[in-house]
Amino acid sequence: MKTNFIILLAVFFIIEIYVYQAIRNITTNNYIRIGYWVFTLLAYGIILYWILTFNKASRDHQQIQLMVSAMMIFVLPKLLSVIFLLIGDFTRFVEFGFKYFTAKENYFPERRKFISTTALAAAGIFSALAIDGIIFGKYRHTVRKVKLRFKNLPESFKGYKIVQISDVHSGSFFNPLKLQKAIDLINEQDADVVLFTGDMVNNYADEFKPFIPLFKNIKAKDGKFSILGNHDYGDYGAWNSREEKAQNIPNLKNYQAEAGFKLLRNENIALEKNGEKIYLLGVENWGIKPFPQYGDLDKALLGVPEDAIKVLMSHDPTHFDEVVKKHKTNVHLTLSGHTHGMQFGLDLKNIKWSPVKFKYKKWADLYESEGKYLYVNRGFGVIAYPGRVGINPEITVIELV
Known part of the structure; x- marks a missing residue:
């Protein structure tokens, strides 16, 4: 159990580092960059607190809902953004290989701002849909x-x-x-x-x-x-x-x-x-x-x-x-x-x-x-x-x- 938890933390850490590269790519504003990490660490801290304090015997379904909602609003959207970023990095790798073998260029292309912006926008849209589903979606009979x-x-x-x-x-x-x-x-x-x-x-x-x-x-x-x-x-x-x-x-x-x-x-x-x-x-x-x-x-x-x-x-x-x-x-x-x-x-x-x-x-x-x-x-x-x-x-x- 402990090993699985450590592996999960490592996966989340890698995802956050990867998503942060997109933040760095679209802005040089240090306040935004620092704000991203402050918000991220605070969010993970709250999620971890909910997990560690959850008591099944309390019969409190609201805490389960809070944990799952946080995952839907905060974590899963980042996984979606990672998919876009991976596609972008794959095209960069292909471009590098093509130029290396045809023109003998040894320069690795920079990450395109368009891909980073698209990845973060997709994450934002997913989060918005998850929030809408909580406030309104469950009542749209x-x-x-x-x-x-x-x-x-x-x-x-x-x-x-x-x-x-x-x-x-x-x-x-x-x-x-x-x-x-x-x-x-x-x-x-x-x-x-x-x-x-x-x-x-x-x-x-x-x-x-x-x-x-x-x-x-x-x-x-x-x-x-x-x-x-x-x-x-x-x-x-x-x-x-x-x-x-x-x-x-x-x-x-x-x-x-x-x-x-x-x-x-x-x-x-x-x-x-x-x-x-x-x-x-x-x-x-x-x-x-x-x-x-x-x-x-x-x-x-x-x-x-x-x-x-x-x-x-x-x-x-x-x-x-x-x-x-x-x-x-x-x-x-x-x-x-x-x-x-x-x-x-x-x-x-x-x-x-x-x-x-x-x-x-x-x-x-x-x-x-x-x-x-x-x-x-x-x-x-x-x-x-x-x-x-x-x-x-x-x-x-x-x-x-």
Whole structure:
């Protein structure tokens, strides 16, 4: 651990020296140069203080957010600038080699001010985006609408609206009222049913208590249903006893019930209209290890007619590829979350990219495989980094036609 820490410090030192060369290249003002180092050392000192004083048992998620925010605003932008500087130095090296072997010149070209300026500007833009994501981005809830056609959909369910939200992570917000606009946006969709696909909290059920009145105001004609996500089990928290941890899920279930959500744990419920039914399945978390695999699709399917339309809530989208689509029973639609779109990336009409794609093949939007559908919601809240850059929080509206 100590060796890794020393290596990390050495890497940061090299990055800072390298970035400082760009500062030197664009200005001869000593006040600016000295100011850069004063600010840099102060920033690293604050980050180090937060790391050394962090106490997991305090259950203070705000300190985690401060540490991650500092990395996003201060450290990662410098890594981006280093990429530009390396490209510039590579071209200088190529130019030197060409002149050395063709004209016998032994002069190494100076670093171009344009490259240094571009590198620092890119870092500044990244920092600005990270700050915007913290102040505004996490509240830019976007409604995404999808229409899905099923051949044997009962007549009474044509035009049926399913509103999906996921990954609230209520412990990441410190003022419930700031989410009122998002709740109003949900209610504007005139949902037949509202489904929440896991991670209501970061670790502790009590995180959700201040949000109960807010989520109680969500309206749905046929009810509100939820499942557990990997964070809801409290496996990442600090507990005083096994008994205290064991009480976490019962408490969360009760709090969600107060907010009007019925928690489904490897079970199903029929949604009925005019004597016709579709079935809602809810499984516990099932993900690729080390994530827990408590989900039991067979149990959730008990009593469900083979030919009925089935909508499955399963927090982790890997469950779809690993289990659901291979299952002998046709589960028509799976609704997942979990990835958050990593809260960072590009989410344009024809371009969708996020670093999370290197871990999850299916990380956002609608997918179809073997005649079965999976929709991955980008998440309602945030975790660790208290912001969103390019990947807006999502409210999904799925209309059955």
